[in-house]
Every structure is written in structure tokens, then in C-alpha cells.
Amino acid sequence: SGITAESLRVVDDFYGRLVERTVPVSSCKEAELTKLLENTFRHVNIALVNELAMFAHDLGIDIWEAIDAAATKPFGFLRFDPGPGVGGHCLPIDPSFLSWRVERALGRSFRFVELANDVNSHMPDYVVRRLTEGLNQRHRPVNGSRILLLGLAYKKNTGDARETPAARVAELLTRMGAEVRAADPHVLSGIHLPGQRGPFTGVQRVAPTPEELAAADAVVLLADHDDFDYPQITEHARYLLDCRRRLTGAAVEVL
Numbered sequence: 001s002g003i004t005a006e007s008l009r010v011v012d013d014f015y016g017r018l019v020e021r022t023v024p025v026s027s028c029k030e031a032e033l034t035k036l037l038e039n040t041f042r043h044v045n046i047a048l049v050n051e052l053a054m055f056a057h058d059l060g061i062d063i064w065e066a067i068d069a070a071a072t073k074p075f076g077f078l079r080f081d082p083g084p085g086v087g088g089h090c091l092p093i094d095p096s097f098l099s100w101r102v103e104r105a106l107g108r109s110f111r112f113v114e115l116a117n118d119v120n121s122h123m124p125d126y127v128v129r130r131l132t133e134g135l136n137q138r139h140r141p142v143n144g145s146r147i148l149l150l151g152l153a154y155k156k157n158t159g160d161a162r163e164t165p166a167a168r169v170a171e172l173l174t175r176m177g178a179e180v181r182a183a184d185p186h187v188l189s190g191i192h193l194p195g196q197r198g199p200f201t202g203v204q205r206v207a208p209t210p211e212e213l214a215a216a217d218a219v220v221l222l223a224d225h226d227d228f229d230y231p232q233i234t235e236h237a238r239y240l241l242d243c244r245r246r247l248t249g250a251a252v253e254v255l
Contacts, residue, residue, distance in 0.1 A: 040098060040112070043095045046091070081245070089163070095116065128142075128169060128172045138217075140217050140218075144179070145178050146217050147218045148182070148206070149220050150182075156226065161187045170182065217238065221240065221243055221244055230246060
């Protein structure tokens with residue numbers, strides 16, 4: 001949109017040269033709310049499947065099989081998959097901005113956003129809880145265990161680590177005394193953990209070689225980059241927590 005009819009014409013002409021279709025709306029407020037609505041829609045639905053995944057695990061139900069079945073419905077359902085949390089510059093931020101604006105302008109809370117924020121922001125904590133349980137079943141404490149994180153980006157095949165849930169997972173495990181290592185072919189070494197001065201302080205960046213995989217007490221797949229050698233991972237890892245349903249095998253536990 002544009003502040004005036006002329007500014008709308010100019011911006012529409014500019015974007016019309018880059019994309020096949022533009023969608024003009026009546027004012028900048030509607031244009032901004034369109035973006036916020038789309039991000040909030042995804043944020044809320046990701047929170048829904050994340051919370052269902054936690055409940056389904058405790059109930060002994062395969063949430064992924066249920067999602068596969070629901071996705072066969074040709075109308076009324078859009079697929080969203082569970083994961084270790086949300087990241088990037090949109091989902092952790094835009095819905096919260098909308099909630100803040102509603103509170104500031106109207107004095108009312110945006111309850112869907114607040115609930116989605118609560119669920120999605122605590123998914124890294126749930127990942128660590130599941131990892132702790134998995135290590136306990138193997139008679140290993142987190143303290144002193146070597147844990148290899150695969151994928152530091154917030155989603156597959158990108159180097160974007162803004163607001164990545166991997167940072168929170170690494171931070172929690174480090175605090176618990178684990179020896180945390182991380183591999184990501186896309187993310188540069190300069191991302192920081194919250195509250196720390198240096199890039200991934202206490203977390204050694206490594207390549208996911210057979211030796212690294214075999215030496216880890218646990219391997220956690222956080223971002224399922226296509227560049228990872230998944231047959232090699234399942235061959236050499238002793239215990240795998242797969243947060244993206246990318247792996248199969250006797251040593252694999254799916255989120």
C-alpha cells in the first residue's frame with residue numbers, strides 16, 4: 001500500500017517489475033496487518049502442534065503419524081510440524097509486536113499470541129527435558145556427557161540463526177554441565193548465546209564426522225539441512241534425538 005494514491009502507484013509499479021502479482025490494499029495499516037496476520041497464523045498453528053506433540057508423547061501416541069493422516073484431508077487442514085521452537089526475524093517478533101500494539105491501543109490482551117509465545121518459547125526446554133530422559137534411560141547424566149547438536153539455524157538449508165532455538169538448547173545444556181559441540185554447514189561461527197560475550201562460548205564447532213558422531217553420548221538434530229549425511233549419522237551415533245523426523249533407526253528417538 002501507500003500513504004497516498006501516488007505513493008501506492010509508485011510502489012505497485014516497482015514491485016510489479018519483480019513479482020508476477022501484486023495485491024494493493026486500501027492503506028498501510030491493512031498492508032501491515034496482512035503481514036502480521038500471516039506470521040501470527042503460522043506462530044499459533046506451530047504452537048498447537050508443538051503442544052500436541054508433548055501431550056501425544058506422554059500419552060504414547062505417534063503425533064507424526066496423526067499429522068500425516070490429517071494432511072490427507074483435501075480441505076480444511078493445513079499441515080504444520082512440531083519442532084524445537086521458532087526462530088528468525090518474523091515469528092518470534094511480529095506476533096508479539098501485534099500483541100503489544102493491541103495492549104497499548106486498546107488495553108486488551110491478545111490471548112492467542114501470548115499462549116503461542118509461551119508454548120513455542122519453551123520448546124527448547126522440552127527438547128532438553130526429552131534429552132535428559134533419554135540419557136537417564138541409558139544410565140548417563142547430562143552433566144559430563146558429550147552432546148552434539150546438528151543444525152544451529154532456525155530452519156533447514158539456511159544460515160539464518162536469528163532467534164534460533166538452538167541457542168537456548170545449547171545454553172541450557174552447557175549450564176547443566178554437558179560438553180556441547182555443534183555442527184552446521186551454513187551458520188557462521190559468530191552467533192552468540194544469550195547473556196554471553198563470545199560466539200557460542202563453551203560450545204565447540206565441529207564437523208559431523210564419523211568420529212564426532214561416535215564419540216557423542218547423544219546427537220540432537222535441530223535443523224535438518226540437506227547437506228547432512230543422514231545414513232552416516234544413523235550409522236555412527238549411539239543415541240539420536242530427532243526434532244525434525246528426518247531419521248530412522250534403532251538409536252533414533254523422534255520429538
